[in-house]
Amino acid sequence: MNAASILHPVLAVALAPLLPGVINRTKAFFAGRRGPPLLQAYFDLWKLFRKGATYSRTTTWIFRAGPIVNFACLLAALMVLPLGRVPAPLAFAGDFILLAYLLGLGRFFTVVAALDTGSSFEGMGASREVQFATFAEPALLVGLAALARQAQDLSLSAMYAGLSAAVWSQALPLLALVAAGFFVLYLSENCRMPVDDPNTHLELTMVHEVMVLDHGGVDFGFVQWAAAVKLWVLGALVVGLFPPGATGRPLADLAAGLAGLLVLAIATGAVESCLARVRLLRVPQLLVGAGVLCALGLLLTFR
């Protein structure tokens, strides 16, 4: 562990709202518009945190707890998350299981908070969310299992830190497959384009946005911030699979990781500009496809 490891979670919390800004600017560029300012997400947060609150009479404390628990889970997840060659502040065998289950806990509370409103829209979103998660979670764990088997180590930081030029040349198919699988998961877990449309706010096809329809003010601020951090967390899992290898200087590694996230955000914007949303019924197929890619990667390690 080093200074960069400590710095990373702090930077993640601070810089995460930049990612949606970059994505939106990229989309605007593709559409030939100027687009919102890069810092729009920060402006939104600032505005939301200075608002009062309006709650439905149907709701209970669960509704208020949902965004907070979700945000807390993502913050805790940052503790075991490496970025590129920068190891996480905490690394131990099986830490990725904790990561997956922290995401699960956040999801559980988001879902029950949605059900707390008694709104049929939010019930629909919640139902879809748990359905997609059922397919996404095995895919994530199988992909991580492939990396673990490749690295012969059960800690997330070690799996990612070990990637070097030699590994890329030797295990290219595996890493490429897992990267492809993780990219699909990154898009679906963050409700990006081929799965969900972050632009529309009241379509019956919505998944994530519809679950937070009733949240407002501070709570919605937490929701938005948490969404940005989630983008960061899953993005880091994708970015870490790509070069460059370790430079030996922690701060340079950190910079490389941040640059990677920036590139990923731009790529996300490009993908969103080029792809149409798939039909809802096809989403499980997409996620199973991601899982199959990861499983194929894993099988390639069996010889």
Add this chain to the structure above:
Amino acid sequence: MNNALDMLLVFLVLTDLVLLGSSRLRNAIRIAALQGLMLGLLPLLAHGHGFGWSAVLLGAGSALLKGFVFPSLLNRALRETNARREIEPLVGYVASLLIGMGALALSFGFGARLPLPWPAPSQWLVPAGLFTVWTGLFLIVARRKAITQVLGYVVLENGIFALGMVLVEAMPLLVELGVLLDVFVAVFVMGIIVFHINREFDHIDVDQLRALKEPAP
């Protein structure tokens, strides 16, 4: 050292998976054609050093046939029959993919255990071949449209071809050619039959051929 071969085999498996998950017939034909072309490269990569003319000829011939002749035949049948999609497969696409994943694991398991007379040029050759064979069989079993079934035969043959690469030194060229010829005839005949079935019954659902068995009372 044989990285290119490994990549090719991974792509072979990927095309199989796409075939399992795709509902658009045109797309599926295109993927099968791609698979055929890739297999044309296989003899060259599998026996990179000192390959004989037979390997080159075999590769080129099969690539030509599977990459261009079959697809055009099938596309023609598709145009005639106006079938675009496999609407109601017997096994759903998600289930197909999941079953495919299990079959893939089994193929890798078998591939490791299969006693081979010669060391295979790549450890993934046998599993990939087995899985391709399995995909072909599965397509034949689990889909309704005649075209997908023909496609299944083509994929099956692709798998046999890939497996044959292990034995290319022992397996007489003639056998391989014979299989290829069989499939060629099969595709040809099926293409014609599909066309006629369609003209006669207005659909190409194999499932409904049962009706031919006995005239309805």
Add this chain to the structure above:
Amino acid sequence: MPAQGSMLLFVLLGAVGLLGASGAASVFAGGRSERWSVRLGVGGAVAACLAGLGAAALALVLRADAVRTFAWNLPYGSFAVGLDPLTAFFLVPTFLLSGLAAIYAVGYFRPWHGRNPGRFWLFYNALVASMALVLLARNGVLFLVAWEAMALTSFFLVIHDDAADGVREAGWTYLVASHVGMAFLLALFFLLGRAGGSQDFAAFAAPAGSAGGLFLLALVGFGTKAGLVPFHVWLPEAHPAAPSPVSAVMSGVMIKTGIYGILRTLALLGGVPAWCAWLVLGLGAVSGLYGVLYALAQRDLKRLLAYSSVENIGIVALGVGLGMLGVCHGLPAVAALGFAGGLLHVLNHAAFKGLLFLGAGAVVHATGTRDVERLGGLLKRLPWTGAAFLAGAVAICGLPPFNGFAGEFLIYGGAFKALLGSDSVGLGGLAAVIALALIGGLAVACFARAFGIVFLGEPRTADAEQGHEAGAAMRGPMIALAAICLALGLGAGAAVRILEPAVTMLTGPAGASAGEASMTWLFPITCAALASALLAVVGALVGLRRRLLAGRPVRETVTWDCGYAAPTARMQYTATGFAQPLTQGAEVLLQPHVESRLPAGIFPAAAAFRSATGDVARHRLFDPLFRGTANLLGRLRWLQQGRVHRYVLYVVASLVALLGWALVR
């Protein structure tokens, strides 16, 4: 420390005796004074459970190991009882949950409506006593007697509400299942005892080459009690029919005696062939997925929980299977992690499933219905029950910081350790990982649905609207169990260390050091640190939110209804609708029975939709089997004439035949 072990053994036997005596006393008192009957019953149960819990915990810490044999006039039988880490470990949840459920029962059954409370307490206390005796027994005959007593007492508890619909039918199913399982166990103990020359466990020996077959007998016999698919069919019938405290004890600890039996058989047999490990692993994966998918499709809250027990037994079996795989293939770390995870999940499941059944009981008590589609909005009416149920729901999904996570984490650890190993073991690990991940995702769906539909939103019927919080006697045990769930989650490191001797018993001495190493290595920072950090962050965010909201307007209004003028509670998402995307995908397995009258025409009139999910194993496997058997045996009906002299003739004929056979031989 044999002296201490014997002391503890006496304390435990005393607890068993106290349970029996207090149950009987309760019946006799019940004729005169209802109050005294309850006092005697619950007092005896709680006192015995406290003493038993203390002794068992002490035995675990001291690693007591003792066997005592008492004289007993039964052929082949001796009253041999013993205490070792495995027994002590299973005794802990048994006494813990039974004691809490006894307190809960006081509130649950009040008022007794003139019925003798002893009728309940006799069987309840005897059930707890027989469970303890099953765990303590070191003689085949004693074990089977205790096992049968456990089955019978729980049968009488299941049919406690014998006037209600379907209860007797459920009891019947349970009785049949119990005895089918018992038949396999009789065969198992007969074969083991014949080879060893005595029914004492110490003398048991497996004939050469028969370990696999014997293990198979144990797997069917004990698996029926544990609820492994396809022998689980009695669970979803008996658990909803039984009164809730009984369901809690049955699901939380009684079915675990099946797991205990499998583990004890493993220890007795010494070693089993590798295919047994694969079989257990496969059964575990199948049970887990089957259970959670069926749980997702249920409308009856307690039936849902019963299927979820099948799921959790599957998870335990996955752990045990990994452990066996590790032993067979000489991978001590895999073995230690698998067994440790399985055992820890046994303890955890007792806590959260007990809690959930008690919570479901409170809901039934308050609203009079178990149908989740008729509930809703109960968190406002039953705040304590709701909060406790939420804790149980989070725990059973295996989410941190509750205890479910710790057990599943260890099983995952074993699976990933296996995955790093050689090819075939690696594939086993991969299968376990995929199964666990799928089960985890589906469990989140299932319990978000159960909690969300029952406790959140608006009440769907008047029943739900008039719900009221449970009394103190019911609330206390639920809150205690929720606290235990959290404590076991935060103190997982300590829990693992305590169950280590039990794990060592199963892995053999080779596994001890490697297991210890890999466990401390897997818990370098205990779960406690991380989970506490999570709670701290939540606290900080709550504070931040309060600061931000201070001085700002906070208003209340209706849920945003997208401009619709007349929303009603019935327009909320239903439980069936919530699960539909997932259950539809699993239609092949679930085979729901659907009746629908879809709206037709431009101005559709009435429409209707009804769906019900039976159990495919019951309908497709056991029903035809039993029908076939009944048909077959029906042909012998002519033997039964109802005339005594005929029957005497049969007796004479069979005696003569036996005599002849004996002479000829």
